[in-house]
Each structure stands twice: as C-alpha cells, then as structure tokens.
Amino acid sequence: MLRVTDDLGRIIALAGPAQRIVSLVPSITETLCALGAGNRVSGVTDYCIHPAEEVRGKTKVGGTKTLRIETILSLHPDLVIANAEENRKHQVAKLEEAGLNVFVNFTRTVEGCLKMISDIASLTETEDAARGITASIRASLDKAKARAPAPPPRVLCPIWKNPYMSINRDTFVHSILRAAGGQNVFEEHPDRYPKFTLDEVVLKRPEVIILPTEPYRFTEADKTDFETLGEKVSAVSHIHIVEGELLSWYGPRVARALRELSALFRGETPSSGRG
Known part of the structure; x- marks a missing residue:
C-alpha cells in the first residue's frame, strides 16, 4: 500500500503504483513524463502541451478550469492529480464524490516543487528518476545562490x-x-x-x-x-x-x-x- 500526503494534508492511499493517471495540471503532466510514467497517463487537459510527442495522443479532458467530468470518469483512473489553484474546487469535489483518488498539489515555492516531484515519484514508484531531476534542480539552486x-x-x-x-x-x-x-x-x-x-x-x-x-x-x-x-x-x-x-x-x-x-x-x- 502506497500512502502519500497531498498539499491539503490528506493521505492518498493506493494499492500499488498508479497505472491509469489523469493529470489536470500541465506542469505535472510534464513531470510524469520526465519521470518515465508518461505511458501511464490516460487523460490530460487541453493545456498539457509538453512534451508534445508524449501528450499528443492522450485523451483531452477539458481546460484546467472547465473539466469534462464524464470524460474523466470514463477513463476509470486510479489516480487524478489536481492543483488547488489551477483547478476549480467544486469540479475536484465531484471527482472525489465519484470515488476517485484525487491528489491535490499546491506548489508555491521551489522547495515545494522538489516535494511535488518526490510525491509524484512515490505515487508512481519512479523514485530513481526523481532523484536525478531533483539533484539537477538543487545543483542549479546552489549555483544561482553562489x-x-x-x-x-x-x-x-x-x-x-x-x-x-x-x-x-x-x-x-x-x-x-x-x-x-x-x-x-x-x-x-x-x-x-x-x-x-x-x-x-x-x-x-x-x-x-x-x-x-x-x-x-x-x-x-x-x-x-x-x-x-x-x-x-x-x-x-x-x-x-x-x-x-x-x-x-x-x-x-x-x-x-x-x-x-x-x-x-x-x-x-x-x-x-x-x-
């Protein structure tokens, strides 16, 4: 059993690494692909445009604030990833009411970005790839500071x-x-x-x-x-x-x-x- 705490302080529990993911956040869609989990992403928003070659064939579920709830439900995702600001609260609530696991992110800092990458890696069991990405970010942070x-x-x-x-x-x-x-x-x-x-x-x-x-x-x-x-x-x-x-x-x-x-x-x- 995988247990990861989202940015609303809720524990999201999965029986195993997510296999059918709907990403409602463009930057997280890109992160999933960078982690090597792009083939497990079933649905994305109209604004999820990177990386182009990986998202081109994905099912579109609407805009970040104009989600097509029925389309999302039809994909039978075992994990939906949303953002507290980019997505509308009442639409996210509808997905939860339908029984879906919804991990809500609210990244507001660079450190929060590193946590997000770690959280997504835990939900998809792609920790090795995540370590490479976060190491690169930390190296750039240190160099910028110096x-x-x-x-x-x-x-x-x-x-x-x-x-x-x-x-x-x-x-x-x-x-x-x-x-x-x-x-x-x-x-x-x-x-x-x-x-x-x-x-x-x-x-x-x-x-x-x-x-x-x-x-x-x-x-x-x-x-x-x-x-x-x-x-x-x-x-x-x-x-x-x-x-x-x-x-x-x-x-x-x-x-x-x-x-x-x-x-x-x-x-x-x-x-x-x-x-």
Whole structure:
C-alpha cells in the first residue's frame, strides 16, 4: 500500500503504483513524463502541451478550469492529480464524490516543487528518476545562490496586461525569481496578484523587467509601455521577454529556469541549453 500526503494534508492511499493517471495540471503532466510514467497517463487537459510527442495522443479532458467530468470518469483512473489553484474546487469535489483518488498539489515555492516531484515519484514508484531531476534542480539552486549579485536587482514581473498585474511573495513565480537572485518589487503586497499602473512602476524603481509569454503572451511590442517611462526607471534598458513556462511551470524545467534567470540578473546572456 502506497500512502502519500497531498498539499491539503490528506493521505492518498493506493494499492500499488498508479497505472491509469489523469493529470489536470500541465506542469505535472510534464513531470510524469520526465519521470518515465508518461505511458501511464490516460487523460490530460487541453493545456498539457509538453512534451508534445508524449501528450499528443492522450485523451483531452477539458481546460484546467472547465473539466469534462464524464470524460474523466470514463477513463476509470486510479489516480487524478489536481492543483488547488489551477483547478476549480467544486469540479475536484465531484471527482472525489465519484470515488476517485484525487491528489491535490499546491506548489508555491521551489522547495515545494522538489516535494511535488518526490510525491509524484512515490505515487508512481519512479523514485530513481526523481532523484536525478531533483539533484539537477538543487545543483542549479546552489549555483544561482553562489553567483547571486549583491544587492539583488529589483525585478518587476508582470503576468497580465489590461489591467497590469504582478505577483507577491506567496507565488511560485516569486519563489523562482528570488531563488535565481532577484528581488520581486511586489513581494510585500497583500494581494497575491496585485494590479498596478505605470505610475506605480516609477515608485517601485525596478532595475530589471521580465515579460513572460504566459499567462499573458507578452511580446516585443509590449516593451514600449515601459520604455515610455524613460530615465525615471533604470529597468527600461533591461527588459527581457522570457519563456513563460520557465517562470510558472514547476517541474523538470526548473533547473534551466534557475540557470537562465540567474544569468539575466547578473547581466549575462543566458544559455539556451535544455534540461
């Protein structure tokens, strides 16, 4: 019998390693594949797009917030993996009411990401693969910490536009920015996803601006809004479009995210190497 405690503090018990998994979280789908358990994933969401060659033939069960409950039930999964924020609570409750084992994740830190990988490995008995992934992440963490600039550069990281929104310290995006050596200018804001104006950007005095390609797809054209601030904000000469998954997908790509963000915060050109 396998027993693993999820992020809601509940013990999920399985008779053996999960064999028919429905993943409702894109980054966890990617993690399952990296662990070598991709062939045991029966269903994924419309947003589970990595790795493309492994998810292409999987049954789609809807969007992360618009799940097709009947489709999930028809797959007869022995394990469903959900996220407390990415999936809607009432839909997850319906799956549990139907008698399914639902493991709920709520990763908000890099350390939480390492726990998630370990938890998923325990549920699938892929601990050997997990040790390799977590070792790579820890090595990148240690290297980023050793090379972090002092003081850390003040970083503005919008995640949405119209209205502009950023992140506070209770988010995974904040954690990875911090671990890579940056200081989130909205870390102390009481809202997890604070709205802000360009006038507030001047007051926050960012030195680096990170524009991710998700959840809002920022492009080169979006730099103009910040460039209009001119000499009032030193970050206007340090605006970077960054692959959104590097900031918000907790899992095997975290090692590369730490390396590339760490390089940006040191004023270097990051390597495009994968892994």
